[in-house]
Amino acid sequence: MKADEEYDLVVLGAGAGGMTAALVAALEGLQSLVVERSGQVGGTTARSSGTVWIPNNHHLHGLGIEGDDRAARAYLGALVGDKAEPALREAFIEAAPAMLRYLEERADLRFQPYPRQPDYHQELPGAVEGGRALEPLPFDGRILGPDFDKVAWPLPELMLFGRMMVTRAEAARLLRAATSWDGLALGARLIVRYLADRTRWRRGTRLVLGNALAARLFHNLRRRAVPVWLNAAARRLIVEQGRVRGLVVERGGAELTIGARGGVVMAGGGFPASPELCERYLPKPMAQYTAAYQWCRGETILLAQSAGAALGPPGEDNALWFPSSIGRRRDGTTAVYPHIVLDRAKPGLIAVNAAGRRFVNEAVSYHRFTRAMYRAHQTTPAIPAMLICDHRFLWNYGLGMVRPRTPWPGRFVKSGYLKAAATLEELARKIGVDGAGLADTVNRHNEFARTGVDADFGKGANAYDRWAGDAEHRPNPCLGPIEQPPFYAVALVPTPLGTSLGLLTNRHSQTLDASGRPIEGLYACGNDMHSAVGGEYPGAGAQLGLAMTFGYLVAMHAAKAAGARAA
DSSP, X not given: OOOSEXXXXXXXXXXXXXXXXXXXXXXXXXXXXXXXXXXXXXXXXXXXXXXXXXXXXXXXXXXXXXXXXXXXXXXXXXXXXXXXXXXXXXXXXXXXXXXXXXXXXXXXXXXXXXXXXXXXXXXXXXXXXXXXXXXXOOXXXXXXXXXXXXXXXOOGGGXXXXXXXXXXXXXXXXXXXXXXXXXXXXXXXXXXXXXXXXXXXXXXXXXXXXXXXXXXXXXXXXXXXOOEEOSEEEEEEEEETTEEEEEEEEETTEEEEEEEEEEEEEOSOOSTTOHHHHHHHSOSXXXXXXXXXXXXXXXXXXXXXXXXXXXXXXXXXXEEEEEEEEEEOTTSOEEEEEOSSXXXXXXXXXXXXXXSOBOSOTTSOHHHHHHHHHHHXXXXXXXXXXXXXXXXXXXXXXXXXXXXXXXXXXXXXXXXXXXEESSHHHHHHHHTOOHXXXXXXXXXXXXXXXXXXXXXXXXXXXXXXXXXXXXXXXXOTTOOOOOSSSEEEEEEEEEEEEEOOOBOBXXXXXXXXXXXXXXXXXXXXXXXBOOTTTTOOOSTTHHHHHHHHHHHHHHHHHHHHHHHHHX
């Protein structure tokens, strides 16, 4: 093969998994290249919370918790069972703590634990109430200079003023600004910094959440002179004697042949933004929207299949889910607002189907909630599902795109995003659900709010529910009456935040062919890789924790192979 350029490892995709693979490869002495289809780095990572779920991490040890690897094995074993190859989750449990320590010690990546961020399945053995989920520390985007604009934006609906980032904890403090000096002082500091930023930059440069993680990874690649090609498309893989030797990349209107001595890594983020692949593999009714990055179209998966790589076995729904409401921004573009933890678990809200009946504990994780929508829809229409609340709830907690303390939600009503009515009967007519069923459901729910016990779905009965609820509300932080008009509703639909159906791999993240043999020189990580946890969602940051861990394993395997070739 005659190559225009040659590298040890070529990574297709600049999300957390891909950038981790390229960074670790560089730290191990390899020449790596990142090829990104879009004009910015970060992918879906940049839009996410940036949380990474790492069992048995060294920050846990700092909290005095030892032996978490045993608990994690029990937890993932109970959750995943035979839905995925056990060797993959064992590789994750073993390598994830090493990956985290490696990046914190050898690169400028910084995390801190959430002491209280419970795993999503508290009913299972081995679940913990905090410490496995880690938050990336803030990053100063000004360090990147002109390259700051190369970091993809978060969702505007999750920023203040559409351009300023805050963490969930900071948002809670800001809501107390009228009654707390702490909240007022925080607000003053953040706004002064933001206003200074806006004299030079298109948005705030104080980055948190997934934007901070993506920017730190990008910064580390720049420090080590790892080239990141933007607006570059991989067109085909070059396979010689059963091994992937390189690829053809279209860049700047020209096709370049790139040699890859150690291999090519598929890290394109799965296919949540591909209507064709979603139609083929996701459940019906098919999701029409996604909050994932718009370039996650499965192109890298299809490229790997052309070289003989096999897809994993289909699961229940082949995706990882958000329930989202769909709105319209002031500029006319579509907003996909993920209902993660800010409203569903708070006291004074229910989710109902077309019969006006509840079908789920509203406080469960976003993935479990959406799965419940699909399951309930098989008997009674639950897509869309309707979130129902009253005026008191809307003021205290907000609802989707309607922020707490919004003095006049009229523009959301006028746009059709928010439905409002003076009575529950009128609201039922406006949203097309059974009025008698809704009235009965609200009455029953209000009785639960008084007793503090949800006799139907157990809302507020476990640590995860209570963490997402309102700790100051009694007797149950997740149950409150719906009784103060006007009453409101927002429609929720399933939206894939990522896909779990991907390329079969072994514990080194080498892709496998249909017979289970590794394809030399071809790797996959992130959502291009078939889910190592069988499409289940263990806890906050599981996607990123898995993506970064297997990106790390890719680089370590490639570095070891390079050492063997040189010996």
